[in-house]
Amino acid sequence: MNWIIRSTKKVKFHTNLHEVLKPVWNDLAFYKWILTDLDFISDQPLPINFDEDYFVLDHQEFEQLYKSNTQIIWGIISAVPNNSEPDTSSVSRLSAEDTSVWEPDHFLIQESMLEIISFDSGYTIVKFKDQSLSHKFKEYFQEQVVDLQKFNEKYIDRT
Numbered sequence: 717m718n719w720i721i722r723s724t725k726k727v728k729f730h731t732n733l734h735e736v737l738k739p740v741w742n743d744l745a746f747y748k749w750i751l752t753d754l755d756f757i758s759d760q761p762l763p764i765n766f767d768e769d770y771f772v773l774d775h776q777e778f779e780q781l782y783k784s785n786t787q788i789i790w791g792i793i794s795a796v797p798n799n800s801e802p803d804t805s806s807v808s809r810l811s812a813e814d815t816s817v818w819e820p821d822h823f824l825i826q827e828s829m830l831e832i833i834s835f836d837s838g839y840t841i842v843k844f845k846d847q848s849l850s851h852k853f854k855e856y857f858q859e860q861v862v863d864l865q866k867f868n869e870k871y872i873d874r875t
Contacts, residue, residue: 717850718820718864721840721857731788731834733781736842739856740830740849741782747795749778750802750825753812758786769808774798788834794823795830802827817841818872820865 721730728735737744752770762784763777773781790812796802802825810824817824817833823843824831830849833841841864844850854861 717844717847719842719850719853719857719861720864720867721842721860722862722867728785729787730837731791731832731840733786733788733793733832734783736832736840737782739852743849743852744795744830745775746798747775747829748798748800749773749775750792750794750796750807750828752792752807752810753790754788755790756786756788758784760784760786762786770804770810772804787837788832789837791832791834792817792824793832793834794825794828796825796827797829800827818864818868820863820868 721736750770750772751764754764754766754771756764762781763773764771764781792810792812807825812833812835814824816822817835818841821843823845824833828843829845831843835841842853842861843864844853
């Protein structure tokens with residue numbers, strides 16, 4: 717239930733949230749979003765900026781980002797249940813460059829139901845705790861996504 721987008725055939729660029737979340741967006745209405753370690757490019761006003769270390773957005777605020785043509789270059793984006801209260805002091809110290817982002821089933825924010833890691837505009841890692849959402853995601857992207865474990869075995873875990 718961990719994927720890496722390897723192709724930009726269905727996405728204009730890594731990490732365009734509108735395209736990445738398209739197959740599961742309707743299932744995410746009851747989550748709030750935590751965003752940290754962000755670097756991005758956008759041509760419109762957004763509920764995120766470079767003044768804060770992290771952001772906690774409700775669905776409506778996140779939808780502004782989702783509908784925008786924003787490129788997330790670096791960052792950790794997490795959907796957490798509305799009733800959860802993650803430890804924001806640890807969230808501000810998270811980094812997309814942490815080697816653990818490449819570990820399957822390892823969520824940087826424990827409350828995450830979905831975690832997206834944007835890594836230097838070249839990789840988008842998407843992790844799900846919900847198998848049905850993962851299945852929808854894989855069905856939509858088909859061969860354009862690779863199982864994260866298989867990717868690691870081929871490209872990273874060379875010893």
